[in-house]
Amino acid sequence: MEGSVNNTYTIKSSFFKSKQRREKIVNGIAFVFVVIFAAAVLLPLWWIIRSSLMSNGVLYSYPPSFIPYEWMVSNYSKTLETFKYWTYFKNTFTIIIPAVTFGTITAIFCGYAFARLRFKGKKLIFTLCVGTILLPGMVTLIPLYIFWTKIVGLGGTYWPLILPFLTGGGFFNIYLIRQFMTTVPKEIDESAEIDGASRMCILWSILVPNIKPAITVVILMLFIQLWNDLLQQLIYINDMNKITFAIALTNFTGSFGTKWNLAMAATCMVIAPGIIIYLIGQKSFVEGIVLTGIKT
């Protein structure tokens, strides 16, 4: 391989030189585009931060200033007077933490069954599970609402938002875990089995540590799914003391329609936990998603 490259290089060195130069130019142009687009992606975020730190007078003046010359941190305390941030925070994570935990654990169990165990009806069950990806959540919304509130009687609690995650939060997560587990050599399982390890022991102490990227992605996906939800929370939560970020922010920006600086302060506070989690787990999130892209 190297030999052939050298060979062509000596024969066509001039061609390669111009090619190299062209490549440099192309890469340079690509870099410029990347920087422009990245700036465009970040601009909205900067815009809300800067808006949240301005007085309304400055906010509505023209020409707009890109950087607030007076940092009105007081906007935040003013927002917190009516926007009960920590209550919403507690409520939101009361839903997210159990849901993500349940979802991840069941996804691991199911992924394991599909990846490693032999049983009757595996194909059928697998196909049925794949099929659920194609069933839109909007179709099941009304029957599920009736089920949770009229039949089970869990209306007004968080359970209708949490319990569905006992299914691994959608088949995609199960599939992901299965795909990753199949890439772990089976011989590892077998040697552990000979040493007397039980199946659960193999699963939790050998397989799970080996598929950490997939588990990270599953946790992330579950988190985002809950983090993005407004509709379900709107339907099931009707107690003002139990509302989540999503409902609270909708109400807040609705009622403070003209006070954009306070609305933006609230928005910044609501998006902050997600950004912080992202900054902490950034590397494993992105790399996990990269791996899932390759393995699905």
Next chain:
Amino acid sequence: MDIRKQVPDIKGVLGMNNGGQIKSGRHKPFLTNSRKEAITAYLCLIPAFLGLSMISYIPTLSAFVLSLFKWNGMTSPEFIGFDNYKEMFTIDIYFTDSLKATLVYAFLAVIGSMIYSLFIAILLNMNIPARPLWRSIFFVPYMLPAIGVYTTWRWLYELNYGLFNHINRMLGLPPVKYLESPKNVLPSLALIAVWCAGNLIVIFLAGLQNVPGVYQEAAEIDGANSWQRFWYITIPYMSPIIFYNLLMALIINLQVVTPALAITNGGPQNASMFMSYLIYRYAFTKYKIGYAAAYAAIFFVLVGIFTAILFATSKYWLFYEEEGGK
């Protein structure tokens, strides 16, 4: 579920690599290894399988059943056959609006986010400095809660003081009604979906990095220019990933509901009256449960048609590598 009697005697086949746990005496133990394995499997699957049928299959069927009833959620339901559908197709003024809004939005959002994310992924796949940093930046919007995204963009689109209209004013253009005009509202909302497509970028990028360089080099030696190499090598090689992203983007964007809930309430002039939002409105603000279920059933068919089209056409453009495909 009586598992035990369903498991046939397949020990002979499956028992091959049992880890020697059957100390084969004269009496075969009842719990053979393969039976144990099957029982473990069913135990592992019970929560998800029961759950998936409870929250997917049964409710989907129930939606179809409910659609045949007239019910306000309080009094006892009344069977009315296909009257809900009749009303929807003939009297309901929202039906065509919602169909149009859903399809136009999904089309714009899917095409937009696919082109944008593939383009950015190609740029990021080039030899540029600090690639992980840029990749992380493009991923950020995906991590924001939908409601935060929509409040942010509502402010950017604001008629007098929003960022975009400031920019328009600087360029000497008249302010644009991004969310207030029926003509602009869907493209404006679709742009938000494009902005959030960071996950697609990351998946595309992973796919691009997996295209083997050998083919590229071979084609280059044969005199293919970079456009030809992209079109005839990269794209076919990427087609499974394109398919996957397309399917996911389609399913998600057809189900769009949050922008209507958070910003537009279906307006202006019903231009963003998405079908999902209409289902929500009929069921939870007008308490026409049966009627909303009829909408849900039609919506199911709609999503089904598009998914079926995607799968049916996939064999013409989807290429899997012959060997080593998983």
